[in-house]
Amino acid sequence: MKVSRQKWSSNFSEWFDRVLSEAEIYDYGRYPVKGVGVWMPYGFKIRQNIINLIRRLLDETGHEEVLFPLLVPEDLLRKESEHVKGFEREVFWVTKGGEEELELKLALRPTSEVAITFMESLWLKGYSQLPKKFYQIVSVFRYETKATRPMIRVRELTTFKEAHTVHMTYEEAAKQVEEAVQIYSKFFDTLGIPYLISRRPEWDKFAGAEYTIAFDTLMPDGRALQIGTAHHLGQHFTKAMDYKVTKADNTSDYPHQTSYGISDRVVATVIALHGDDHGPVLPPSIAPVLVVIIPIPAKDEQTQAKLLEFARQINSTLNSAGISSVLDGSDERTPGEKYYYWEMRGVPIRAEIGPRELDNDTVFLKRRDTLEGKSVKRDELVPAIRETLATIQKDLAERAWRDFKERVKRFEDIQGVKKYLSERGGIAEVPWCGSETCGLKVEEEVQARVLGSPLIPNGEGKCVICGRGAKNSLRVAKTY
Amino acid sequence: MKVSRQKWSSNFSEWFDRVLSEAEIYDYGRYPVKGVGVWMPYGFKIRQNIINLIRRLLDETGHEEVLFPLLVPEDLLRKESEHVKGFEREVFWVTKGGEEELELKLALRPTSEVAITFMESLWLKGYSQLPKKFYQIVSVFRYETKATRPMIRVRELTTFKEAHTVHMTYEEAAKQVEEAVQIYSKFFDTLGIPYLISRRPEWDKFAGAEYTIAFDTLMPDGRALQIGTAHHLGQHFTKAMDYKVTKADNTSDYPHQTSYGISDRVVATVIALHGDDHGPVLPPSIAPVLVVIIPIPAKDEQTQAKLLEFARQINSTLNSAGISSVLDGSDERTPGEKYYYWEMRGVPIRAEIGPRELDNDTVFLKRRDTLEGKSVKRDELVPAIRETLATIQKDLAERAWRDFKERVKRFEDIQGVKKYLSERGGIAEVPWCGSETCGLKVEEEVQARVLGSPLIPNGEGKCVICGRGAKNSLRVAKTY
Known part of the structure; x- marks a missing residue:
C-alpha cells in the first residue's frame, strides 16, 4: 500500500473536519454556541501532551505558571487605548449577574496584558525582583465576525498559552523576545512543524506593542497560518497603568514588558501537517498511543488463545519499557476495521500478531507514516520500536519541512x-x-x-x- | 520550640487570609472584580499537585477527561426546570459581543450537567457504549450574593473538577455514586483531610438530583465546610432533554446519570487544617517542595565555602533520589528569616547545615509539623528523609482526624x-x-x-x- 495525499491536499478543509470528528478529537459545530468546540477524550490527550511539552520548555527557562481571573472589568481593559481598540470589536461582555444589571461590564478576557500588568504593579516593586516571567494556559474569547473554523478560528480559544514578562530595560525585554523565539522554535521542532519567523509589519503588529515577531506555517491548502507570536510591549502598558519600579539608584521608572502566545492552532497544525488520505499521523513526541497491537485471528481456538496470550505479553513488555501501547483484542471488529480505526487516530506504529508471528516468535511492525512493514524478532522488539519511533519523528519533520520549503x-x-x-x-x-x-x-x-x-x-x-x-x-x- | 495553635484556631479567618497572601499562594481581594482570586506561582503548584492527585484517581477508574465550552445558551440551561431554579439567581450572563446585543443570552457555566448531557445525546446512542464516565477540570461561575471568601466562597471557582457519568439503570448509577464516594474518600485521605459523609436532606439536595451525598469537614473555627458532593441524577436531565439510548432488546429508554464535584475548597482545606501559628504545614503528598536546605553561616570564609559545597551535594543527592528540595543559599537573608519564609510556605522538612554538621558529616533535620529536630548521618539521609516524610504524612492525618472527631x-x-x-x-x-x-x-x-x-x-x-x-x-x- 502506498501513501496517498490526494484527498488530504486537494480538499484539506473537508479532510480536516472529517478527521476531527471521526478520530473523536474535537466535536465542532454541534454544540449550540457558534464557534466553540468540545475536546473529546482522545483529542484531550493529544492537547494535554502538547501542553505538557510547552510547560516543560517554559519551566526550564524560569517561567512561573499562574492563573488569572477570566473577567476583566471594562475600565481596566480600556487603560491602554491602542490595545482596547485592537480588541473591542471582539469582546464578549458579561452585563448581568442573576437578575441584576452589573454596574460595570466585565469582559471575557481576549488576552491578559492589562489584568496581569495590574497585579504585577502590586507584586513587583523593586528592580531586584526583575526580570520576572509568568505564564498561564487558559481559555480566551473572541467574538469573531469572520467565518469560524474548528480550532483555527474559534470564539473560545481553549488552549491559549500566554506568557508575560517584566524587565527593567528595553534591551532586556528585546532579549526576552529572542528567548521566546528560541523556545517556540524548539517547541515547533519537537512537533515537526515547519515555520517562517517574520517581523510583522507596523500596520499589523499586536495592539499595544513596539513590535511583533510571528511564526507562520502553511496548511496543506497553501494558506498561511499564524501559530505563535511574541511581542515587545515596551512601556505601553506600564505607562498606561502608571506602574513604576524602583531602580538600583533609588529613582523609579516604568518597566518594559513582553508577551508571547500560542493557541489551539498548534494542535490543529500537528494534526493537519502530518496527514495523508488515511487520516492524521501523530508525531511520537505527543501521540497518546505509540503502538497499537492487533491480533490477526487464527483458524483454531487453541492457536487463537496462544496468540492472544502472546499479544498480551507484548503489550506488557512495551508498557514496562515505558512505551505507551494499546492491545485491541476485541472480537467485535475485523482486523481491517481495526486498522482503519487506529490509522484514523494517527497511532505511529501498528504491531500485528498472527499465526505466522506466533510460529516465528516475531512481531510485524507497520509504520503509520510510510505504511511500510517489517518483521522483528521478539527479543529485539523494544529497541526496534524505539528506533522506528525516532525515525518516524525525524521523517515527519523532514517531510513537512520539504513540503514547506517547496512552497x-x-x-x-x-x-x-x-x-x-x-x-x-x-x-x-x-x-x-x-x-x-x-x-x-x-x-x-x-x-x-x-x-x-x-x-x-x-x-x-x-x-x-x-x-x-x-x-x-x-x-x-x-x-x- | 513548641507548636502553638493559638492564633490558628482563635482567629482562623485572619490566619487564613494572612497565609494566602504571605506565602504567595493566592492573591485575593485586590484584583478589581469582586469574589475572584489570582493563583500565584507557589499556590499554583500546590493546586496543580492536588489536581494531579484527583486526575490519577479518576483515570485509574476509567474516567475520561474532556473539555466543554464555558458558555451555555439560556435555552439549554432552562431545559431542566429544577436545575435552573437552583442556579438562575447566581448566573453571570453574557449579553453582548462587541457592540452587538446577542440574540440569546449565554451563561457562564455554573456547572455543566446540561451542556454535557446535550453532547452525550449525540455521542452515546447504544447500551454497549455505557457506562461512560467523563470529567473536566474548569472554572465555573456563581454570582454569589453572600459574603465571598478566598477559595471558599468565590464567584470564579477556578478548580472545579466535575465528573459526569451515564448508565443504563438506576441501580448502576447508584453504584457509580458509591464509586465516587470511594474515590473522594481516598483523595481526602491522601490529603489528610477528615470528613463526614452524609446524605443531604431532601430540601438541600442538588437542583435536579434524586439524592446528594456530601463530604463535610470542619474548619479550625468550628464551622463545617462542604468539600465534595456526588449526585444521583436519575433520569431528570435525560428526560428533560429527551435523550434516549437503545437497549439490548432494541427498545429505548432514558439513561440514568450521576455527577460529582470538588472545588478550590479542597486546596483551602489542605492549607487550613494542617496549620499552626507559623503558617500552614503541607502534607508531603502534595507539597511542591519537600525539603528546604538552609546553610548556617560559618565564621571564616573557608569553612563557609566548604559548607555551601556540602549543602549543594545534599541538594543534588535529594534531587537524584526524586525528593523535591530547594537550597536557600542566598546571603541576603539570615537563617532566621529563611526559617520564617519556608515555615510560612509549609515545607515539611528543613535541613540545616552548619559548621557542626560539616564536622560531623551530618544534617540537622527539623519537622515542620512538630518543630522537632534530629541529627542524621549523611549516608543515612535519604532513607531518613523518606521515613520522616511518611511519618509527617501519617501524623498530619491523625492529628486532623483527632481534632475532627473531638468536635x-x-x-x-x-x-x-x-x-x-x-x-x-x-x-x-x-x-x-x-x-x-x-x-x-x-x-x-x-x-x-x-x-x-x-x-x-x-x-x-x-x-x-x-x-x-x-x-x-x-x-x-x-x-x-
Whole structure:
C-alpha cells in the first residue's frame, strides 16, 4: 500500500473536519454556541501532551505558571487605548449577574496584558525582583465576525498559552523576545512543524506593542497560518497603568514588558501537517498511543488463545519499557476495521500478531507514516520500536519541512506573486523598499496578506511596487 | 520550640487570609472584580499537585477527561426546570459581543450537567457504549450574593473538577455514586483531610438530583465546610432533554446519570487544617517542595565555602533520589528569616547545615509539623528523609482526624446542640424522626444548617423535635 495525499491536499478543509470528528478529537459545530468546540477524550490527550511539552520548555527557562481571573472589568481593559481598540470589536461582555444589571461590564478576557500588568504593579516593586516571567494556559474569547473554523478560528480559544514578562530595560525585554523565539522554535521542532519567523509589519503588529515577531506555517491548502507570536510591549502598558519600579539608584521608572502566545492552532497544525488520505499521523513526541497491537485471528481456538496470550505479553513488555501501547483484542471488529480505526487516530506504529508471528516468535511492525512493514524478532522488539519511533519523528519533520520549503518562493515582480498565490498558494517573498504604502499596495495587488519581513534584513533587488532599492524582503500569503 | 495553635484556631479567618497572601499562594481581594482570586506561582503548584492527585484517581477508574465550552445558551440551561431554579439567581450572563446585543443570552457555566448531557445525546446512542464516565477540570461561575471568601466562597471557582457519568439503570448509577464516594474518600485521605459523609436532606439536595451525598469537614473555627458532593441524577436531565439510548432488546429508554464535584475548597482545606501559628504545614503528598536546605553561616570564609559545597551535594543527592528540595543559599537573608519564609510556605522538612554538621558529616533535620529536630548521618539521609516524610504524612492525618472527631458530638436534646454550636462550633448529631418539618425546625432552633444523615441509618433515640422514635441521626452545624 502506498501513501496517498490526494484527498488530504486537494480538499484539506473537508479532510480536516472529517478527521476531527471521526478520530473523536474535537466535536465542532454541534454544540449550540457558534464557534466553540468540545475536546473529546482522545483529542484531550493529544492537547494535554502538547501542553505538557510547552510547560516543560517554559519551566526550564524560569517561567512561573499562574492563573488569572477570566473577567476583566471594562475600565481596566480600556487603560491602554491602542490595545482596547485592537480588541473591542471582539469582546464578549458579561452585563448581568442573576437578575441584576452589573454596574460595570466585565469582559471575557481576549488576552491578559492589562489584568496581569495590574497585579504585577502590586507584586513587583523593586528592580531586584526583575526580570520576572509568568505564564498561564487558559481559555480566551473572541467574538469573531469572520467565518469560524474548528480550532483555527474559534470564539473560545481553549488552549491559549500566554506568557508575560517584566524587565527593567528595553534591551532586556528585546532579549526576552529572542528567548521566546528560541523556545517556540524548539517547541515547533519537537512537533515537526515547519515555520517562517517574520517581523510583522507596523500596520499589523499586536495592539499595544513596539513590535511583533510571528511564526507562520502553511496548511496543506497553501494558506498561511499564524501559530505563535511574541511581542515587545515596551512601556505601553506600564505607562498606561502608571506602574513604576524602583531602580538600583533609588529613582523609579516604568518597566518594559513582553508577551508571547500560542493557541489551539498548534494542535490543529500537528494534526493537519502530518496527514495523508488515511487520516492524521501523530508525531511520537505527543501521540497518546505509540503502538497499537492487533491480533490477526487464527483458524483454531487453541492457536487463537496462544496468540492472544502472546499479544498480551507484548503489550506488557512495551508498557514496562515505558512505551505507551494499546492491545485491541476485541472480537467485535475485523482486523481491517481495526486498522482503519487506529490509522484514523494517527497511532505511529501498528504491531500485528498472527499465526505466522506466533510460529516465528516475531512481531510485524507497520509504520503509520510510510505504511511500510517489517518483521522483528521478539527479543529485539523494544529497541526496534524505539528506533522506528525516532525515525518516524525525524521523517515527519523532514517531510513537512520539504513540503514547506517547496512552497516558499522568491519573486522579483508582482505578477509572478499574483499568479503563484492564486494557483497553488504558499508564501511569496519579494524585494521591498520598506514603506507602508508599498507594503499595503502589495496586499491590494495580490489580494493576500503581508506576513512581514525576515529578522535579518535582505536588501537584494528592487521594490516590486516602486522600483527603489529594497531594504528587506516582504513575505506575502493568503492566510487563515 | 513548641507548636502553638493559638492564633490558628482563635482567629482562623485572619490566619487564613494572612497565609494566602504571605506565602504567595493566592492573591485575593485586590484584583478589581469582586469574589475572584489570582493563583500565584507557589499556590499554583500546590493546586496543580492536588489536581494531579484527583486526575490519577479518576483515570485509574476509567474516567475520561474532556473539555466543554464555558458558555451555555439560556435555552439549554432552562431545559431542566429544577436545575435552573437552583442556579438562575447566581448566573453571570453574557449579553453582548462587541457592540452587538446577542440574540440569546449565554451563561457562564455554573456547572455543566446540561451542556454535557446535550453532547452525550449525540455521542452515546447504544447500551454497549455505557457506562461512560467523563470529567473536566474548569472554572465555573456563581454570582454569589453572600459574603465571598478566598477559595471558599468565590464567584470564579477556578478548580472545579466535575465528573459526569451515564448508565443504563438506576441501580448502576447508584453504584457509580458509591464509586465516587470511594474515590473522594481516598483523595481526602491522601490529603489528610477528615470528613463526614452524609446524605443531604431532601430540601438541600442538588437542583435536579434524586439524592446528594456530601463530604463535610470542619474548619479550625468550628464551622463545617462542604468539600465534595456526588449526585444521583436519575433520569431528570435525560428526560428533560429527551435523550434516549437503545437497549439490548432494541427498545429505548432514558439513561440514568450521576455527577460529582470538588472545588478550590479542597486546596483551602489542605492549607487550613494542617496549620499552626507559623503558617500552614503541607502534607508531603502534595507539597511542591519537600525539603528546604538552609546553610548556617560559618565564621571564616573557608569553612563557609566548604559548607555551601556540602549543602549543594545534599541538594543534588535529594534531587537524584526524586525528593523535591530547594537550597536557600542566598546571603541576603539570615537563617532566621529563611526559617520564617519556608515555615510560612509549609515545607515539611528543613535541613540545616552548619559548621557542626560539616564536622560531623551530618544534617540537622527539623519537622515542620512538630518543630522537632534530629541529627542524621549523611549516608543515612535519604532513607531518613523518606521515613520522616511518611511519618509527617501519617501524623498530619491523625492529628486532623483527632481534632475532627473531638468536635463531632451526639446530643439527645436540642438545647445541648444550641449551646455546643454557639460556643465551640463543630458538628452535632441528634436523633431524628425523618420528617422535613422536624429537620427544618432543628435548623431554625439552633440557627445552623442540617448537613444530612449517615448513609447507614442510626435509629437510636427519640426525635429531638417531636419525640417520636428516631429513623436516623441528623447532623447539624454552622456552615460556610
